[in-house]
Amino acid sequence: MEIDTGNTAWLLLSSALVLLMTPGLALFYGGLNRNKGMLNMMMMSFSSIGLISVLWALYGFTLAFGSNGSDGLNKFLGSFTQYWGSGTTWTSEIWGETGIPTYVFMAFQMMFAIITVALISGALSDRLKFGGWVLFAFGWFTLVYVPVAHWVWGGGWIGANLHALDFAGGTAVHINAGAAALGVALVLGKRIGWPRENMRPHNVPFVALGAGLLWFGWFGFNAGSELTVDSTTAVAFVNTQLATAAALCGWCIVEWLRDGKPTLVGASSGAVAGLVAITPACGFVAPLPAALIGIIAGAACALAVGLKYRLGYDDSLDVVGVHFVGGWVGSLAIGFFATTQVNSAITDGLGASEGLFYGGGATQLGRQFVGSISVTIYSFAIAAILALVLKALKVFRVSEEAEVGGIDIADHGETAYDFTPAGGSGGSAFAMAGLGAGKQVDADGKADVSQKVAG
Amino acid sequence: MEIDTGNTAWLLLSSALVLLMTPGLALFYGGLNRNKGMLNMMMMSFSSIGLISVLWALYGFTLAFGSNGSDGLNKFLGSFTQYWGSGTTWTSEIWGETGIPTYVFMAFQMMFAIITVALISGALSDRLKFGGWVLFAFGWFTLVYVPVAHWVWGGGWIGANLHALDFAGGTAVHINAGAAALGVALVLGKRIGWPRENMRPHNVPFVALGAGLLWFGWFGFNAGSELTVDSTTAVAFVNTQLATAAALCGWCIVEWLRDGKPTLVGASSGAVAGLVAITPACGFVAPLPAALIGIIAGAACALAVGLKYRLGYDDSLDVVGVHFVGGWVGSLAIGFFATTQVNSAITDGLGASEGLFYGGGATQLGRQFVGSISVTIYSFAIAAILALVLKALKVFRVSEEAEVGGIDIADHGETAYDFTPAGGSGGSAFAMAGLGAGKQVDADGKADVSQKVAG
Amino acid sequence: MEIDTGNTAWLLLSSALVLLMTPGLALFYGGLNRNKGMLNMMMMSFSSIGLISVLWALYGFTLAFGSNGSDGLNKFLGSFTQYWGSGTTWTSEIWGETGIPTYVFMAFQMMFAIITVALISGALSDRLKFGGWVLFAFGWFTLVYVPVAHWVWGGGWIGANLHALDFAGGTAVHINAGAAALGVALVLGKRIGWPRENMRPHNVPFVALGAGLLWFGWFGFNAGSELTVDSTTAVAFVNTQLATAAALCGWCIVEWLRDGKPTLVGASSGAVAGLVAITPACGFVAPLPAALIGIIAGAACALAVGLKYRLGYDDSLDVVGVHFVGGWVGSLAIGFFATTQVNSAITDGLGASEGLFYGGGATQLGRQFVGSISVTIYSFAIAAILALVLKALKVFRVSEEAEVGGIDIADHGETAYDFTPAGGSGGSAFAMAGLGAGKQVDADGKADVSQKVAG
């Protein structure tokens, strides 16, 4: 089949948009976090980009989207060989009927794997050893993300047999990451001082900018999931915008009624909640229902983020309250609002049914529930087990002293900001003082510290 | 008609680019503002995204771009029913001859409505009650933006009868928003201490980053306004880049000559001035004239921002000096430089004439003037009236105490930054101290403050 | 030939992406720099956008990509007339067989010229007079960038005769800018206090965000360089992602082994190093070799940034260590890994050979070396000469007092941040105090300072 330049340009750019979401997430999470853990927070996202990209190309894509001969095995896992190591044998292969090179589809899906892993980090701020994070990311990606992606989108049992719908990742991405975040957070325990001390966002403009970049990139995430450019892509795009806008309003309304003041943190969080909730449904529902889903998700998540205080687990940046809850809202919403008016593939290609409000009865609602609950349990369990293993291996929680002093310094040897007055000696009057007058720099560019101690 | 995947991919991505402009604007305005109003400034933009998106889908689009039977009425307003509530009856409709789904065109135009409303907020910083802003946004969008968009682009009198040209929104967006900003600012009055106290930008890097994001998104705004991908799209893209670059230089040159020092705030402001000025003209003029328009706009706006000091109105972040003035420069420039060499539609489809310098005489210049002045008067008047109504309703200006203490705390209960040293107890040593040792957290996640007072 | 809407949409958006890279670079460099030079650092990038855009449209494009009759002269320079001043005679011309308007190709290449000049600024922070920078940018662009772009891509001797390969700018952009940076830095000398005082990054989150924006935009830079949308575009996209991710890991691994701690500055720098290294090779090598090139580049640059301490030149933000070294790694890598398996044009259209590991022998390696070394020498020499001229003209280095006090204040009359507490009088309690109670504002908006002195 010929390459369709329009479709391919669309998916190439959608892939770039989804890649941008992870730095956006790093900013969103980092801004919500305390100053002393800012860099570690961002580092968890950036390390996901580095690590997961390579793993995806090596074995993730073939296991998730390749297909092995056996129907039985295919329910659970893709092929070990077909796309192994992103070889060159399939350089010019086109993905299905899309007119898009398989390479591009591989890259698009790579970005999904990256951000799903990064999403989990929001629950673990300020206290998880960076080495532990890297090991966890590797393990969870391999044991959870890859198979779940196959189950939902790669011809596995949830999509192909159960016929549960997930347009862009409500189950495979958000419920999946949210459940894992809860599993790890429970094993990891609370930050010192939580919840007695208020750990307010250290940089709210970054939170809003991060939300803005996420929103922008999410068009690629949602509308891009149609792969080709057609009328469903258009609907998915419109729904993404409407649900997100409505959720922004929903969250702010709850704040206005409850606290008397809508906040920018709330508006940003509401937008993310809406993006999450519409993700699984964006290609299956009509615009107004999408707005309805958004406003419900915004309000629901605004209330859900309070749960951790009641139940006493420290989900630092509300991965559960926003992504897990929002993902569920969206996944179930399909059971109510899915309609062939916007996407005939629901009943044709995908073998699913329309939603309860469109004469499809409760069938689809049931399927959505089974699909989502299965991923919830699987991801939660494996994540918790991985956490316990890391704990046993002592590469899990940082020392109390490191946590109080700040994980940025302890695990990365950096601090986020140095606003020493311009009149100062630059870098930092204090840092400079720290260096000492007689400071030497030896061959490989290291400041000679011993000498300082001596001097 | 078939969907053209190239055109549709282009307009989908242009829509995403224009959406990104509003968070970019929030950063640009927020950085120019004082620290204590940063969040309120950004919140005015974010709330526009939330509110206007929904209103546009409900009734904005159909009133602006739908067409009712009657030619007479159509001069002033579109259809109440045709696209009402973004129904599903037109899911697969293609917009005109573009090969692009109407849904995508609706989304593209939605982004324009959002940012036009947000633009106004720049004149109102630090003193307008947030509730008042939301009401104003709703009212001005409904009474001004929607009809004006119809007049200019939706088959209304300015475009279809007067044949004034506005490629991407010089009249409908910038003059419109600038005039409204002036109207509200005059009713709102000066910030306490203005102009005696200098209210310098609190975060210049944000100003520059915001300008960068605006520039990036503006390619979708301007070149995207051709809707399809053709040679006019290419010219519009090139012109946008050249005019903006030239305006950046123009503003800096004025600063260099007048103050002896070009500034980054100036470069960023100049870029925005250039983007504004080329907006109406980008699809109608040749590259070098575009650069000329840019340099003129940059210099003109650099001087215009001083006007408020002379005339004594507090247009806080120079919405008038940049958007209103820049919009006028661009709108009139069409009357001089419009040429069929780059866009034959000027005389064919659009029934307009070439510019003065291209043998078209003064006709088009006259039309441009009439179109722009009409929108100026209408928008200014309605905006001022709305402001007076809000003032009467006492949802307008914050208390003096709130203004001095900062509207972020007063209306949003947030502060933008907390850079407490990493060695500190995190969130904020001070905030923590505020919480008190015995702080309880009750069921719905609220810190129990009463207890604090008691203790 | 007809316009291909897919290809054109792709190149339009790629151009926008590459434009975004320069503000991203400004943030990346600015964050790495000390607070007191933040704005000057960003201003060097923004001024490049303003200045180079216009120069490119005037004479850069025609000299680099136009073709004059004579084969002999064409080896060295393009046409003086063909595309002069971006006239309108070629408004509807299509570039070669691409189905893309020449205007769009011109805009795409414009963005390359802009960022190449901006890249140099990283070596010159905190001490180069802004006026000197503008003159240097003008001179180097004219004497070095334009001809080199012609040699490599415009039908000049490196590409067309030597048959050295450079897919997206390893030689024309990174080696070119890196060599120039070294030349100027040597003439400019060290910052006061370097290396005794540590001049640590003042805003690491900006560094990471800048790297994120660069990464995002680089997809347009690399994959866009194929111009059209085909299977090579897909490979270039995938390779860009893999090499960058691997380089991020590579740099962090070096830090982990050497310093015991991976840093976010390291991860961001590694990503940039990977982007640089894969730039020339992305369209010629297979995915796994791309990852290999990335990890090598990441590690190599992580070590190379230490060189300046050993050799004693102050390449402030490591333009040499990252762009020059990374560019060389990538350029030579082509000699090893280039393969027709991913791009048949290597041997067909481009008349080059496959790499050493693909049976092409050492031929291509030799060509890559000759091409890169030539540009290295030429760019270094002219840059150094320009620097000496500026020095002679006394528009080069700022006064010692200005440097200690901060170039932002000295050359731009701005300071980057004002975080005065929200409770304060806004702008800045200190700034305000500076203004004085009786401050008047005269006609053209200037605060009357004399009066202050008087009072």
Place this chain on the structure above:
Amino acid sequence: MKLVTAVIKPYQLDAVKEALHALGVTGLTVSEVQGYGRQKGHTEVYRGAEYTVEFLPKIKVEVVTDEIDVDKIVDAVVTSARTGKIGDGKVWVTAVEEVVRVRTGERGLDAL
């Protein structure tokens, strides 16, 4: 000599500086501080978690001066810093045994 230390509302700094300037005070040193006292703090809310900030931004002004000017200076600060609302702050005086001007090494009154 004496050291007059004043903790005032940030917004009053301008007035205080002008008042001291009028008295012929040639120099002073200010810094950002946070104050806790009778004045109530404000409430902030993040994702539904509400808390009071009891520490409020204040500006500390320090002036080293000659004995005889102390009362004038204290009065000038008190009047210029006053808004009449709770939280206006405090001014206190301590004894200074020696002052040196770094640039010249001058001591005592000459150092001011």
Place this chain on the structure above:
Amino acid sequence: MKLVTAVIKPYQLDAVKEALHALGVTGLTVSEVQGYGRQKGHTEVYRGAEYTVEFLPKIKVEVVTDEIDVDKIVDAVVTSARTGKIGDGKVWVTAVEEVVRVRTGERGLDAL
């Protein structure tokens, strides 16, 4: 009157404030400072260039008080600020000759 100045670890501020509050201290002024002393600083690394930061973030607490309460206050601060680790900080006392409440002009003890 006396001025009690304490330089403590930032994390201890809450405890100190509570302790003083318990003693009936109605006001205090705090500021961010950087301390150098026996306590070792930490090491930071940027692009391979490593250096020690010898100045550590501390919080300075200042309380103006009546003579007779001084010892109680000093003891309260010392106990509440103590973690037992190097770097806990110092507390020192200086004499205050006069205090004025800006709002009312009250002097001496009434000003507190």
Place this chain on the structure above:
Amino acid sequence: MKLVTAVIKPYQLDAVKEALHALGVTGLTVSEVQGYGRQKGHTEVYRGAEYTVEFLPKIKVEVVTDEIDVDKIVDAVVTSARTGKIGDGKVWVTAVEEVVRVRTGERGLDAL
């Protein structure tokens, strides 16, 4: 005991710290302050609105020390902080009645 307070140019902090270190001073506390004095401020311009910033960034250094070392310390600070240009700053000395080391409760000289 005495408290030596120095307000210096930020760039001189390193030299001052080294000088005190050489004298065997084991600890000190520094903070960022803004100074107003003979030294002229600079001008900033935003969108054509120009104004002078009269307050300049300075660093305040505080050292509590034994009587007998005071003069040595003052001299050391004055010499190491001097650039000879206007704005070098001031050093002043005040009496300290008591010092306590938080960690151990030691008082007087032992606390230093």
